[in-house]
Amino acid sequence: MAREKTVSKKPAGAETAPVEEKTPAAVNVLSEKAAVPAAVEKKAAPAEEKTAGTEKKTTAARKKTAAASKKTAAGKKTTAKRTTAGTKAAPATEEKVAAPVELKAEPVKETAAPVEKKVEPVKEAAAPVEKKAEPVKEAAIPVEVKAEPAKEAVAPVEVKAEPAKEAVAAPAEGKNETGKKKTASAEKTASGAKKAGTSGKKRASAKKAEPEEKKDEPVVTVEETAPVEESAPVNEVSNLPRRSIAFIGSECHPFVKTGGLGDVMYALPRELARLNCDVRVILPRYACIPKEYQDKMVYRGEFYMDLGKTGRNYYVGIMEYIWDGVVYDFIDNQEFFTSGNPYTNLVDDIPKYCFFSKAALAALNYMNWIPDIVHCHDWQAALVPVYLRTLFRDTPVGRAKSILTIHNLRFQGVYNIPTIQYWSGLPREVFGMGALQQNWVDANMLKGGLAYADRITTVSGTYAGEIQTSEYGEGLEDHLRYHSGKLRGIVNGIDYGMWNPETDPALAENYGLGNVLDHKMANKLALQKELGLEENTDKFVIGLVSRLTDQKGLDLVNAIVPQILDGNTQMVVLGTGDKRYEDAFRFYEDAYKGTFSACIQYDEARAHRIYAGADALLVPSRFEPCGLTQLNAMHYGTLPIVRETGGLKDTVEPYNEFTGDGNGFTFDRYDAGLLLGAINRAKTLYFDNRYHWDEVVQRDMDKDVSWELSARQYKDLYLELTQW
Numbered sequence: 268m269a270r271e272k273t274v275s276k277k278p279a280g281a282e283t284a285p286v287e288e289k290t291p292a293a294v295n296v297l298s299e300k301a302a303v304p305a306a307v308e309k310k311a312a313p314a315e316e317k318t319a320g321t322e323k324k325t326t327a328a329r330k331k332t333a334a335a336s337k338k339t340a341a342g343k344k345t346t347a348k349r350t351t352a353g354t355k356a357a358p359a360t361e362e363k364v365a366a367p368v369e370l371k372a373e374p375v376k377e378t379a380a381p382v383e384k385k386v387e388p389v390k391e392a393a394a395p396v397e398k399k400a401e402p403v404k405e406a407a408i409p410v411e412v413k414a415e416p417a418k419e420a421v422a423p424v425e426v427k428a429e430p431a432k433e434a435v436a437a438p439a440e441g442k443n444e445t446g447k448k449k450t451a452s453a454e455k456t457a458s459g460a461k462k463a464g465t466s467g468k469k470r471a472s473a474k475k476a477e478p479e480e481k482k483d484e485p486v487v488t489v490e491e492t493a494p495v496e497e498s499a500p501v502n503e504v505s506n507l508p509r510r511s512i513a514f515i516g517s518e519c520h521p522f523v524k525t526g527g528l529g530d531v532m533y534a535l536p537r538e539l540a541r542l543n544c545d546v547r548v549i550l551p552r553y554a555c556i557p558k559e560y561q562d563k564m565v566y567r568g569e570f571y572m573d574l575g576k577t578g579r580n581y582y583v584g585i586m587e588y589i590w591d592g593v594v595y596d597f598i599d600n601q602e603f604f605t606s607g608n609p610y611t612n613l614v615d616d617i618p619k620y621c622f623f624s625k626a627a628l629a630a631l632n633y634m635n636w637i638p639d640i641v642h643c644h645d646w647q648a649a650l651v652p653v654y655l656r657t658l659f660r661d662t663p664v665g666r667a668k669s670i671l672t673i674h675n676l677r678f679q680g681v682y683n684i685p686t687i688q689y690w691s692g693l694p695r696e697v698f699g700m701g702a703l704q705q706n707w708v709d710a711n712m713l714k715g716g717l718a719y720a721d722r723i724t725t726v727s728g729t730y731a732g733e734i735q736t737s738e739y740g741e742g743l744e745d746h747l748r749y750h751s752g753k754l755r756g757i758v759n760g761i762d763y764g765m766w767n768p769e770t771d772p773a774l775a776e777n778y779g780l781g782n783v784l785d786h787k788m789a790n791k792l793a794l795q796k797e798l799g800l801e802e803n804t805d806k807f808v809i810g811l812v813s814r815l816t817d818q819k820g821l822d823l824v825n826a827i828v829p830q831i832l833d834g835n836t837q838m839v840v841l842g843t844g845d846k847r848y849e850d851a852f853r854f855y856e857d858a859y860k861g862t863f864s865a866c867i868q869y870d871e872a873r874a875h876r877i878y879a880g881a882d883a884l885l886v887p888s889r890f891e892p893c894g895l896t897q898l899n900a901m902h903y904g905t906l907p908i909v910r911e912t913g914g915l916k917d918t919v920e921p922y923n924e925f926t927g928d929g930n931g932f933t934f935d936r937y938d939a940g941l942l943l944g945a946i947n948r949a950k951t952l953y954f955d956n957r958y959h960w961d962e963v964v965q966r967d968m969d970k971d972v973s974w975e976l977s978a979r980q981y982k983d984l985y986l987e988l989t990q991w
């Protein structure tokens with residue numbers, strides 16, 4: 268897909284280098300259309316792909332009643348808004364220069380095998396039920412603003428870099444850097460993992476940082492800070508030892524989301540809050556965050572921070588929003604975050620996320636909220652562990668442990684060394700082959716973070732193994748193998764409050780495990796009507812909700828659409844991304860009117876209706892670190908058809924026609940014929956053996972795809988790193 272390419276903020280003399288970048292799949296924001304900032308020149312952009320992995324597999328076809336829909340939300344709380352924040356944006360940028368973005372298009376191969384199908388008319392025509400989605404509302408409660416002692420506006424201390432030697436921190440066990448004593452005892456979790464329990468010694472929120480005087484950091488602070496009122500965590504809090512965690516990442520539902528990272532940044536902190544974690548999520552305050560949320564943010568403070576070799580001090584505002592026990596702190600700086608889309612092109616994104624990573628740590632110091640763990644996500648926050656052990660080492664936050672989670676290894680934040688040195692201000696030593704250096708000319712931000720993090724996680728067990736191979740390692744396989752001792756795979760879950768067919772306001776008819784068979788057809792009819800497809804419950808409806816990039820196996824789909832559409836099947840595609848896929852799907856919509864629907868858009872509510880109204884959901888990814896759409900689908904009683912790779916392999920057990928076990932239909936090699944075979948097996952079961960199909964529908968709805976187990980594994984990891 269075409270992308271705007273701007274450029275700017277380049278150090279004089281730094282050459283541009285080819286870089287890869289994440290496809291900005293439309294930003295979630297109430298129909299907001301990513302307004303790409305003015306650019307000097309445009310270029311075609313992104314692409315991506317690959318993967319595979321292993322882990323749990325549940326099954327159990329029990330009938331149970333409706334899936335638990337714990338968690339609600341309804342965050343009320345907060346806020347008095349202050350308009351100030353943005354007003355102090357640092358002065359505008361310098362000149363702009365374009366840098367080529369490296370593309371990796373993948374050849375479309377494969378041919379389709381002929382489809383054999385058997386159609387059996389299905390009767391029952393549920394009437395579509397009208398229902399419109401109800402916007403989630405939230406009452407903003409004004410908060411009083413009080414002046415706060417404006418001391419210690421701690422900004423990063425310039426420190427000498429740590430030797431950037433090859434190896435980095437082997438699991439540092441049982442160290443209490445603060446010198447405080449805490450007891451640790453081991454106990455087992457349900458999953459058998461180890462965790463430290465304490466004899467009632469809960470750690471009081473981790474605010475032991477001593478304000479430090481920072482000289483040479485021109486920190487002008489002040490302004491009042493609003494003591495924001497905290498909403499009580501929704502559920503009971505566990506009796507696990509308390510830990511404080513700062514989540515640092517580039518997107519988070521419902522503020523800004525382009526893919527699964529946004530879902531994880533939303534759901535995992537909420538689940539951790541229930542596991543007795545004190546969680547703060549630190550995000551950029553993008554201009555594209557809906558006004559509804561901007562209005563709820565409360566001004567928390569501001570300071571100025573230097574950045575790299577720019578010779579300037581940049582405004583860092585902190586805007587806060589507290590919601591269901593999780594504190595969201597938005598780093599404000601209009602110079603960096605004005606874009607309508609979080610990701611534009613690396614020329615802008617490299618400076619943006621250098622600034623963000625450094626500002627996030629400086630903000631923790633400034634707020635004097637020193638977490639036990641700093642948990643960073645993807646390349647955009649990958650410099651955080653590096654900063655933590657260099658420029659911030661001797662500041663309060665320097666005592667925190669760090670975890671870096673890889674959501675997608677395809678994106679690494681690679682640019683030439685001088686540019687990253689210029690913007691990050693990191694010492695020369697970290698630019699060695701053991702950390703940031705990638706080759707003679709380039710630095711790789713993710714690679715540096717992996718070297719410096721105390722632990723690395725990725726989002727499924729299978730992907731954790733795959734990324735250590737040349738097929739899926741994206742060039743970092745050796746580096747990952749070197750650090751494999753601190754690498755772990757923890758599969759994602761979905762938030763049962765956000766994804767609950769019993770209460771989902773987007774659906775035509777709500778349903779649960781107990782009545783899915785009675786109500787799912789109504790959702791199918793409503794979906795057909797909404798999309799202009801033939802309204803006929805006898806049709807087998809296949810959905811696809813995805814970023815339209817090479818990662819997602821869309822060349823396989825493209826190759827076999829005519830064979831899939833056998834007269835008894837309809838297809839619905841929802842997604843944005845590479846132009847060639849958008850165009851191909853538009854073509855099919857035109858060629859197969861009433862049978863194929865291409866929704867080239869980002870539409871959260873429509874995605875929910877597809878999960879509910881389709882019979883099956885395709886996820887034929889070339890690689891898939893975890894994948895959430897197959898989890899959403901299963902939870903809505905829609906059977907996944909997936910390639911056995913990464914988290915797809917770990918979460919979808921193939922249907923076994925002899926035993927009747929399984930959750931969906933799978934294929935292994937990346938081959939369009941095999942995908943077609945899997946689709947045909949699904950059709951055969953659907954049309955020839957509806958009784959067994961319906962059993963799988965109910966089994967999938969009953970499957971535990973919540974965050975509960977996985978969040979406990981993260982908590983175990985936090986405890987393992989902080990055994991006091």
Ligand code: ADP
Nearest residue numbers: 526527813841842868869870871874894895896
């Ligand atoms: P990835 O993060 O690689 O894009 P995931 O499967 O982890 O893939 O997560 C994708 C998330 O984004 C899911 O919540 C899915 O419903 C959502 N999504 C993807 N494309 C769209 C779209 N066009 N409209 C609405 N939601 C979408």
Ligand code: GLC
Nearest residue numbers: 527528674891892893894895
């Ligand atoms: C990435 C991956 C996806 C994963 C998501 C959340 O975008 O592509 O597989 O589910 O991150 O972890």
